[in-house]
Amino acid sequence: MxxxxxxxxxxxxxxxxxxxxxxxxxxxxxxxxxxxxxxxxxxxxxxxxxxGPDFAVDVAENWQSEYLQFFLLIVLTVWLVQKGSPESKALGTEGRESDEEQMLGAYATADSPRWARVGGWRSAWYARSLGWTMGLLFVGSWFAQSVAGWAAYNEERLSAGYAKWSWWEYVRNPDFWDRSLQNWQSEFLAVASMALFAIFLRERGSPESKKVGAAHHVTGAE
Missing domain, CATH: 1.20.5 (Single alpha-helices involved in coiled-coils or other helix-helix interfaces)
Known part of the structure; x- marks a missing residue:
C-alpha cells in the first residue's frame, strides 16, 4: 500500500x-x-x-501536441522566466546553472544518479535527457499522426473517385496542418494561462501553486 x-x-x-x-x-x-x-x-x-486510420490519427494528433507542450515548457524554462509564477525559475537564475548548483560530477552526492556522477558524455546526455525524451516522443507521435492521417485521407480520396496521394503530398496538405495547429494553439494557450494565473491565484497544498500566503512577486522556489 x-x-x-x-x-x-x-x-x-x-x-x-x-x-x-x-x-x-x-x-x-x-x-x-x-x-x-x-x-x-x-x-x-x-x-x-x-x-483503422481514423482512430489512430485522432489519438496521435492529441499525443503529439501534449508532448510538444511539455518539450517546450521543459526546454524554454531553462532560459525564459515569468516573474511571480511557480512555473518559472527565480529571476537571475536563467541558464543551465553551474555543476555545483546541479549537483553534477564532482558535486554529486552518494544518492545522486550514477550518470550524474560519472562525468563525460553520459553526464552531458543525462543532464538533457528529459527534454530529449519529450522531444523524441513528440516527433514520433507527430510522424504517427502523419501516417495515420495520410491513410485516412487517402480513403476519403478513393471513395470520392480520386487517386491516392503520397505521404509527402499529404504532409504539405492543409488537412495535416489543420489537425496539428488546432491542437498546438490550445496547448500554448493552456501553458501561458497556467503561468499567468498562478501568479495571483492559489491552490492550497498543490506543488503547482505557491503557498497561499506567498506574495504575488515570489517566483519559482524563492
Missing part, C-alpha cells in the same frame, strides 16, 4: 488515460458509423475501427 501511495499520482493519471481512451474508442466508433450511415456507407465493427 505504501508503494501504491508513493506512485498514486502516476497511477491516477494512467487510470484517467485508460478510461478516456476507452471512452474515445466507443464514442468515436459510434460517431464514425453515424457519419457512414448519413453518407450511405457500410457500418464497421469496433475492431475494424480501432485498427
Amino acid at each position: 505504501r508503494s501504491l501511495r508513493g506512485s498514486s499520482l502516476t497511477l491516477a493519471f494512467l487510470g484517467f488515460f485508460l478510461l478516456a481512451l476507452v471512452g474515445q474508442a466507443l464514442v468515436g466508433h459510434a460517431a464514425y458509423n453515424q457519419s457512414e450511415a448519413l453518407q450511405g456507407g457500410a457500418q464497421v465493427s469496433l475492431g475494424d475501427y480501432l485498427t
